[in-house]
Amino acid sequence: MTTSPDVRVRGLSVAYGSLAVLADVSLRVAPGEFVAVVGPSGCGKSTLLRVLGGLLPAGARVRADELALPVGPDGRAATAWMPQGDSLLPWRRAWANVLVGARIAGVPRDVADGRARALFDEFGLGGFERSWPHELSGGMRQRLALARTCLPQRPVLLLDEPFGALDALTRRRLNAWLASVSLGSAGGASAAVVLVTHDVDEALLLADRVLVMSDRPGRVVLEVPPRSDQSARARVLSALGVDLPALA
Amino acid sequence: MTRAALPVRAAPSTALADPPASLPSARGRGSRTAVRRVLAPTLAAVVLVGAWEVVARTSGLPEFVLPAPSQVAAAGVESAPLLGLHIATTLTEAALGLVLGAVVGLALAVLIAAFPVVADTVYPLVTLTQTVPTVVLAPLLILWAGFGLLPKVLLVALTVFFPVLVAAVTAMSDVDGAHVDMVRGLGGRRWNQFWLVRLPAAVPGAFGGLRVATTYVIGAAVVSEYLAGTSGLGVFIQRSRKSYDVDQILVAVVVIAVLTGALFLLVDALGRLATPWRRASR
Numbered sequence: 001m002t003t004s005p006d007v008r009v010r011g012l013s014v015a016y017g018s019l020a021v022l023a024d025v026s027l028r029v030a031p032g033e034f035v036a037v038v039g040p041s042g043c044g045k046s047t048l049l050r051v052l053g054g055l056l057p058a059g060a061r062v063r064a065d066e067l068a069l070p071v072g073p074d075g076r077a078a079t080a081w082m083p084q085g086d087s088l089l090p091w092r093r094a095w096a097n098v099l100v101g102a103r104i105a106g107v108p109r110d111v112a113d114g115r116a117r118a119l120f121d122e123f124g125l126g127g128f129e130r131s132w133p134h135e136l137s138g139g140m141r142q143r144l145a146l147a148r149t150c151l152p153q154r155p156v157l158l159l160d161e162p163f164g165a166l167d168a169l170t171r172r173r174l175n176a177w178l179a180s181v182s183l184g185s186a187g188g189a190s191a192a193v194v195l196v197t198h199d200v201d202e203a204l205l206l207a208d209r210v211l212v213m214s215d216r217p218g219r220v221v222l223e224v225p226p227r228s229d230q231s232a233r234a235r236v237l238s239a240l241g242v243d244l245p246a247l248a
Numbered sequence: 249m250t251r252a253a254l255p256v257r258a259a260p261s262t263a264l265a266d267p268p269a270s271l272p273s274a275r276g277r278g279s280r281t282a283v284r285r286v287l288a289p290t291l292a293a294v295v296l297v298g299a300w301e302v303v304a305r306t307s308g309l310p311e312f313v314l315p316a317p318s319q320v321a322a323a324g325v326e327s328a329p330l331l332g333l334h335i336a337t338t339l340t341e342a343a344l345g346l347v348l349g350a351v352v353g354l355a356l357a358v359l360i361a362a363f364p365v366v367a368d369t370v371y372p373l374v375t376l377t378q379t380v381p382t383v384v385l386a387p388l389l390i391l392w393a394g395f396g397l398l399p400k401v402l403l404v405a406l407t408v409f410f411p412v413l414v415a416a417v418t419a420m421s422d423v424d425g426a427h428v429d430m431v432r433g434l435g436g437r438r439w440n441q442f443w444l445v446r447l448p449a450a451v452p453g454a455f456g457g458l459r460v461a462t463t464y465v466i467g468a469a470v471v472s473e474y475l476a477g478t479s480g481l482g483v484f485i486q487r488s489r490k491s492y493d494v495d496q497i498l499v500a501v502v503v504i505a506v507l508t509g510a511l512f513l514l515v516d517a518l519g520r521l522a523t524p525w526r527r528a529s530r
């Protein structure tokens with residue numbers, strides 16, 4: 001786990017037919033690093049995350065000068081990707097859905113059960129272990145999907161708007177939890193995180209580095225380390241074309 | 249019947265005109281619809297059977313052409329002790345054939361979904377063979393497999409096999425791409441995609457095909473018994489035909505209908521058991 005190489009992308013361009021979605025994107029994520037990606041809707045954030053997860057969609061033309069994705073000791077991708085939709089399997093109860101990632105990764109049953117127990121409690125899902133996905137709210141489904149993605153403790157988490165359907169309070173709680181995962185204080189080794197979000201403040205709060213993308217075709221127009229840059233917030237907002245200082 | 253149905257149909261328009269008064273009628277609608285659903289067809293059946301009884305008694309047609317329902321019922325009571333064995337034979341053939349056809353159909357569907365090579369080579373051939381109605385093969389099967397249980401089980405299995413195969417293959421290829429991507433995004437290989445997504449997704453489809461197939465199996469077993477055999481409802485019908493016992497033939501027809509219905513309900517119940525997530529959403 002500690003030897004996992006980083007994610008390295010240089011000069012990445014993706015197009016669907018004649019529609020250029022990403023243009024010359026470069027990105028590097030070191031082990032344990034937390035990178036947030038913000039940008040206008042439709043600029044290619046999900047597409048970028050798919051490329052990082054090794055999920056090139058059929059019909060997409062991908063060009064890159066360098067595209068190195070970490071591989072785990074088991075020979076599988078060291079990344080765990082969480083789609084923008086929850087993609088819960090309708091024929092598995094909540095508990096079994098959370099264990100999907102663990103089953104794929106070959107996590108021993110008792111270890112996986114223990115982690116699932118902790119995640120259910122942490123995410124406020126206790127009591128819904130035996131519910132079918134369609135019996136849950138959108139926010140609960142999203143939390144299940146996040147739990148499913150984090151449970152195998154892959155060294156790199158690729159999260160596509162994991163908190164979109166959550167209320168402010170739950171969101172803050174999960175933000176804190178995700179920060180602790182990234183720091184390695186949630187029980188596992190520290191994980192690198194690539195977080196796609198619409199929420200600038202969330203990005204600034206959680207990330208070591210915030211990437212701002214332009215309108216389609218998406219390119220990285222700004223890269224700021226919010227912790228060391230006092231004016232990070234203003235710069236991110238202006239790069240996004242938002243001039244009003246939003247309320248904190 | 250129309251009189252019974254009228255107030256129910258009128259209820260929505262009353263509801264629109266007068267909201268407060270619509271509350272009790274809305275509450276009554278559910279049970280009234282249920283009553284109508286059960287009562288109306290029962291009534292229709294009673295009327296039809298009654299008309300048959302009247303026509304058979306008054307038309308002067310001989311009993312070996314058109315026996316009255318009461319005579320059929322009497323024949324049923326009379327031949328009941330004899331029927332047991334025939335029913336057992338036909339049910340055995342149908343049930344064994346159903347299981348065999350479903351298992352082979354599902355297994356081939358799995359192979360087709362798991363190995364593209366199998367899909368490309370076998371599936372077109374199998375589809376082509378379906379231009380031959382299975383019943384047509386009955387004489388051949390008897391020639392090859394003898395007069396016993398085997399050719400009949402095989403014929404039933406052949407009848408069941410294809411609808412199950414097609415339904416399962418379709419369900420597995422129409423699987424939600426987002427689910428497959430999710431599994432891939434967690435490092436899942438083809439094998440994981442298959443076990444976690446394609447196979448479970450095929451279960452409702454396969455049972456859909458099986459439900460359709462179930463309505464044919466008793467019939468297929470009976471037809472194969474027409475050609476050869478010493479026991480079974482088909483044999484019973486042939487014997488009755490030779491002795492002009494039309495009432496007994498009709499008894500067998502009723503028994504076949506009841507058996508088919510019972511088998512269908514059983515498979516339907518199994519299907520619900522196998523797909524609990526759908527039951528919960530109904």
Ligand SMILES: Nc1ncnc2c1ncn2[C@@H]1O[C@H](COP(=O)(O)OP(=O)(O)OP(=O)(O)O)[C@@H](O)[C@H]1O
Pocket residue numbers: 016021039040041042043044045046047048057059084216
């Ligand atoms: N499979 C596909 N085929 C064709 N075009 C696609 C496909 N997937 C995405 N696109 C196009 O690529 C562009 C970027 O899509 P993407 O989902 O990456 O945007 P996004 O930045 O994640 O947007 P949002 O913030 O709304 O989720 C969109 O214009 C979309 O129409």
Ligand SMILES: [Mg+2]
Pocket residue numbers: 045046047084160
């Ligand atoms: Mg997106």
